[in-house]
Amino acid sequence: MLSSADETMERIALVGNPNVGKSVIFGWLTGQYVTVSNYPGTTVEVTQGNSKIGGRRRVIVDTPGIDNLIPMSEDERVTRDILLEERDLTVIQVCDAKNLRRGLMITLQLAEMEKPVVLVLNMADEAKERGISIDSPGLSRLLGVPVLPTVAIHRGGLDGLARHMDEKRIPQIQPVYPPDFDESIAEIEKILPEKQKGKKALALMLLAGDESLRDWLHASLPDPAVQRIEEIGQRLQRQHQEPLGYLINQKRLKTVDQLLAGVFNKEKDRRGTAALALGNLTTHPVAGIPILILVLYLMYKFVGDFGAGVGVDFMQNVVFGKGVNPTTIRAVEYLLPWKPLQDLLVGPYGLVTMGLTYALAIVLPIVGTFFFAFGLLEDSGYLPRLAVMMNRLFKVISLNGKAVLPMVLGLGCDTMATLTTRVLETKKERILVTLLLALGVPCSAQIGVMLGMFSGLPPKATIIWGGVVIGSMIVVGFLAGKLIPGKKADFILEIPPLRIPTLANILFKTLARIEWFLKEAVPLFLLGTLFLFAFEQMGLLKTLQNLAEPIVVQFLGLPAKATESFLLGFLRRDYGAAGLFVMVKSGELDPLQAVVSLVTITLFIPCLANFLMIIKERGLRQALAMAAFIFPFALMVGGGLNYLLHALDVRF
């Protein structure tokens, strides 16, 4: 992981509560942007970058947000492990100025770990708005470390950071624990490896019953020593009824409160009542709903009209239609006279004419606009509020409101959304959301095409489609929620204030996500096209079509030609929808058939890219199990709908 050049470079870790702006500062220090969200857990992988700020080359490590260094979740564990294992690490602790109390809790623990700290009080503007004033020089004196107020998003105060980054001082503040705690701490410290830094912090973690340290312990100490440590912990716990971790937290909070008394002052809240009221309205049980609908509608308009309409038109007809494709076709025909190769590149299933065109001309504009709208949702602080509004609904399917993040993202790209299931705390939730994404959430490219179809059909069709798809998801979600073993996580979510987002930041994020998309998803599109090409060449496509025909014709009541769309639908979800679109346009599908086919294709297995991502995240076995369920289920619902519509003699 470290190159030999890196080893001599100083390493700095950015540590802090979730939602405080660590990733923004990381971006400023390194020029790189990490895909970030106002959600705890979205910095799921540790990112490193090189920084030249402050005159020296350093390695900066961005860590997941934590509330406590005794880890409660995977993220917190990652951060704790980094701090534990890297001995010569300086910490820039980023703290939300208005939530200084929670930030200082972490500072305290860093002090116990004997790490040098530079404390950044970010979002200083929000604190000021609330009438909060913090005596930074005073705090700096009390702690013995640099304390810098900043407004990172507007680059305010960051020069100060550059200047103070070299001061390496360990915070001078320590909580006072009761004598019996001190005794136990001292005993454990004696057992721990001599050269280990931050023994006190470790002792406290062990007393708190930190299970995640087990492996490290067994690797660093002989068994009898580990045993002894456990005994010390148990003995102390017996003398107290409440969990030791809880008592330790209480003590720390007391120390922090004493510290705050001298430096933190809150006067009149200067925020306009309008701003406050709006924030409250967004989660209001009654008023929140129209706001929710409005937000979703605006998103749909933006992505649908602007992205799918203007964007796709431009890319497809102008850029590719008039530019790239004809040129490429001529070039290929000229340079490579061998027909199969020509077909491979520019034929009907050609890599350029189909694969690349699709990825860049059709999917990219839609996905790009979606990511922009999503970034807007995140940066404004609306996303957690969306989670609050949806929590009740999600509980029906054994999820909690946090699942909103991947589910909404799935409307952009299911593949990316599947990756984002990592923010969910329990495995059960991750499996459930992955399943629902694959089952029923259409990605933006697919929606783009389907919207075109719906505009040509009576509204009844759209309603039926929507109802059946959502209904299926709820039913499947409900049953799966009961069947999949595991606990569900508590719904405890921090709600940040509503903010006016900065355009630059949103663009930055959108570009980062588009970059991810190009690197990860597009190759899979090309791969899918390759498969299609191969199948067609080998005549397999025809064979599969013949096999599938009976089901499609008899069961689903569709013309034989629709089979092709379904097959393509697996490899390229949106392409399948496009094939149906063409058939509707030409009158080969009547409205009833159109509805049935759309429902089926929406519920159908996800596209290849998504499927591969599921394999990557959940493993081959689970992925196959999901496919084995979804495929027949989609057909059943389609067939059932077909029968029902005919039986009820529904007319369009």
Place this chain on the structure above:
Amino acid sequence: MPVGQKLRGHLLPSLSLFFYGRVEDGSSLEKDMGRRSGRKGGEAMNHAPGGPPPGRGRIGRGWSEPGDKSEWQQREELLELLWTMREKGKDNLDEILQAAEEENAELLLAEMERDGWISIPKGKVAFLEEGERRAEEVIRRHRLAERLLSEVFELEESSMESSACQFEHILSPRVLDSVCAFLGHPPTCPHGKPIPRGPCCARFKREVEPLVRPLSDLKIGEVGRVVFITPKSRSRLERLSALGLIPGSIVRLAQKRPSFVLEIGETTLALEEEVVREIYVKRV
């Protein structure tokens, strides 16, 4: 480990918190009580009898009891039995003796008769004034104890029974009234049997709300100080404490639907009802 057993580990300290106001650990009890006088408006469940920490004995009742501790308890058990049998409409001496668990029940009954607590005319047992009063108190204690254990700690039936049996013997009258008020003067025990009214219940109409109650009972906009948290899981407790929710923290209830929304300092949290119900606050 069944939930009941796990939570019983939290039972005593939570109750200590409740009875004495604030307890860090068992040994600092004396210090706490000294400090409390200097504190302004503390966790005022201060009906502390000023006696030794709760243990298996009684807390300063002020009665002079004949016999030793265990005989006393045995008498109380019998009084309880007599009362419950009476509720079922049975007052036959033989039936009572059969149902009694104490080996020397007959002897004890004779002594109680001698002391003027009960009379046994023609093989039927009846309460006299003194006995009735004492029995009523025992029953009240027992059933309130059951209510406390089942309401606050949600112990399952078997754990509750055995705990309530031991527990009832350590509640003094003043503490008992606090428990009654705390629980909102419940009219029945978890099994549905009536709880005899106490002096505090008579004042019910003026004293409308219990002092310490679940956060979910607050009205929107009200502010409370966290008195204790009875979480189902240790990780939940630690998580809440990492976010600043510990006894002593001030919390404002901003919303109840669609989710609970709390404000603690400058942090706004959304939580589900299940979690909020476990946070007990005193309105400020």
